[in-house]
Amino acid sequence: MSGDDRQNEEDRQSELAREHKERQAKRAAAQTAKSRRNTFIGAGVAVVVVAGGIFAATTLVKKEPAKVSAESSPSASASASTEPSVTPSAKTGPVTCTYKRETGVPNKFVGLPGKKPNMKLKKMTIVTNRGTVVIDLMTDAAPCSINSLSFLAKKKFYNNMKCHRLVTPDVSGVHLLQCGDPLAKADGKNPTDGQGTAGYVYGDENTDISLSKGVVFMTQAGDAMGQNNSQFAISLSDENNQIGSGYNVIGVVSEGMDMLLGLASSGKDLLLNDADITGDGGTTAPKNPVIIKTITFK
Known part of the structure; x- marks a missing residue:
């Protein structure tokens, strides 16, 4: 082999090694991101009662979204005192929502929402024992989520x-x-905290917004899709932006941050729940309970 051939071969091997290293780095980054998302939200993990009253938990796998059409005229971005950078998805056309009964998890079923949402709803007010939170809604971009909550x-x-889960960056990174x-x-002992729903699920909408401080969004288990239910979360830090988008964003906190x-x-300030059957979801409840008194819309 001539000197030029040896040099070409060495260059080729060097290039292959570099490409291999880059692929490894990308796979590692993707796995880390997936792992962080899977540990970020623990709502809606399927729980099945088996013989003897034993609970068996299985994380929901990614599914096709439930059929849902959430189309309406675009609106301006909701604002808040925290001023996160959020822009609702712009959609046009008629609005029809579809909700599917789901009995595979612990639930309190009070019926299914209607198919026609009230597009005039602009604010959601949560009165708790600790204070009041007002949320400016993105109704045009997330009509079916807001219709369900209403x-x-x-x-x-x-x-x-x-409220069954409160986490801080030093505990979970979010x-x-x-x-x-x-x-x-929310006592740090109940093994199924974080598993209960309203007994139905619905599809995804307005999922392109990162979870900045003040952003309010519906939660799903791990990488699940189209499995939105009664559970929602309020982002309390811009650190949550690392999770990226993918959750149904319904609005932004304008009062009570x-x-x-x-x-x-x-x-x-948290109660660690060692008995939690999923190792997530209800693992850290607030020591001083946060109790919702009422939720209203206008």
Whole structure:
């Protein structure tokens, strides 16, 4: 082999090694991102009662979204005191929502929402024992999500409900308050906290917004799609942007952010639930309970 051939061969091997290293780095980054998303939200993990009353948990796999058409005229981006950079998905056309009964998880079923959402709803007010939170809604971009929440609120589904999950960056790398499990005890002991729903699911919409501080979104299990239910979360830090988009964003907090940020400053303010059957979802409830008194829309 001539000197030029040897040099060409060495260059080729060097290039192949470099490409191999780049592929490994990309796979590692993708796996890390997937892992962080899977541990970010634990709502809606399927729980099946088997003989003897034993609970067997299985994480939902990615599914095709439930059929849902959420089309309407575009609107301006909702604003908040935290001023996250969010822009609702612009859609046009008639609005029809589809909700599918789901009995494979613990649930409190109060009926299915209607197919025609009220497109005039602009604000969601959550009154809790710790203070009041007002959310500017993105109704034009997430009509079916807001239609579901409004329906459940009218049924008093959320009244006197404990928010089952509060996490801080030092505990899990993200910062959020999660509510909407009608069966949660939020006592650090209940093994199925974070699994309860309203007994139905619906499709994805308005999923292109990152989870900046103040953003309110519906939660799903891991990489699930089209499995939105009664549970929602409020992002309490811009650190959550690392998760990227993919969740149904319904709006942005415009009042009450300071109260929310004061709920917990570190892991010492949380109840670690070692009995949680999924190792996620209800693992960290607030030591001082956050109880929803009412949710109203206007």
